[in-house]
Amino acid sequence: MNNKLRPDLQNIIDQFLDLTADHQVLKKSLTAREEINNSLIMASNRAQKQLDILIPQVENFLEYAKKKIKEQKTRIRLLEDEIEITQCENSLTEEKRREEIDNLTKAHESQLENLKTNYEGEIRRLQLTIESQKKSVIVKQNLTSFRVRIVINFYLQIDKLTVQAKKNSNLDHPAFQAPFKPLKKPKAKKSTVQAFNWPSLDVEVSQSIKNNEEIAVKKKRRLYTPDDENILDIDIDTLSDDS
Incomplete structure (x- = not known):
């Protein structure tokens, strides 16, 4: 990915x-x-x-x-x-x-x-x-x-x-404050019988109507990398058109 x-x-x-x-x-x-x-x-x-x-x-x-x-x-x-x-x-x-x-x-x-x-x-x-x-x-x-x-x-x-x-x-996560470094691949792990359930990519956004204007509520989007299975939580503020 x-x-x-x-x-x-x-x-x-x-x-x-x-x-x-x-x-x-x-x-x-x-x-x-x-x-x-x-x-x-x-x-x-x-x-x-x-x-x-x-x-x-x-x-x-x-x-x-x-x-x-x-x-x-x-x-x-x-x-x-x-x-x-x-x-x-x-x-x-x-x-x-x-x-x-x-x-x-x-x-x-x-x-x-x-x-x-x-x-x-x-x-x-x-x-x-x-x-x-x-x-x-x-x-x-x-x-x-x-x-x-x-x-x-x-x-x-x-x-x-x-x-x-x-x-x-609107970026407050520490990952965006530090210089960009490529992710290192971890050592290969032994395969397990149990299958890995990938998290859902859907983003939940709740909206409320106030003064006839749509205001996006702050939610968390979960990003992951399939190579090392690292998951990052990023706060996304006031996303309207970009969500």
Whole structure:
């Protein structure tokens, strides 16, 4: 006699096996995403270290720019003093002296303005580089968080489907909780003169009418295997169309 489960029970077991396989796949996917997350964290740490190195360099650059500006101002003052001494020694007129000072001052101011413009452009470029690296790190962190949330949602969905499958199942017998194992054939028994009376395969179902609806009463169905004469009692709840 064929020892197979009913199609609906076999379908539930197949769904459970499919969910188990999906769980293993998602578990491997989570491991891969954790490796990606670790790589992103390492990249973020490297970017932070680069920022830690770059910021002191910018500060040193600013200090150097201030020092150069101060030196230029000192040089201007020295040149002005030299012009005054030269004009006094050569008996230059006040107008010529003023013109030379103005020309020298404008030339040095132009040099200072160019130097200041170059320094400010370099500072802006470094600031834009720092902001770009910060945004890149934030985008990578957000992407990692999004992927982790997707994996968590997959696991929550698996848990929800597992709970729903358990709620929809009416199988309480321990045989359906343990993994499937093929039955072992017992050793051959000595034949007896007395004939074996096979149990009846009929299922007794009592029905009562309530509110014009048919409700199947819980009964026990006796299943057996002719190979080893094992008999299992299974409680079948609320069978209507499947009985």
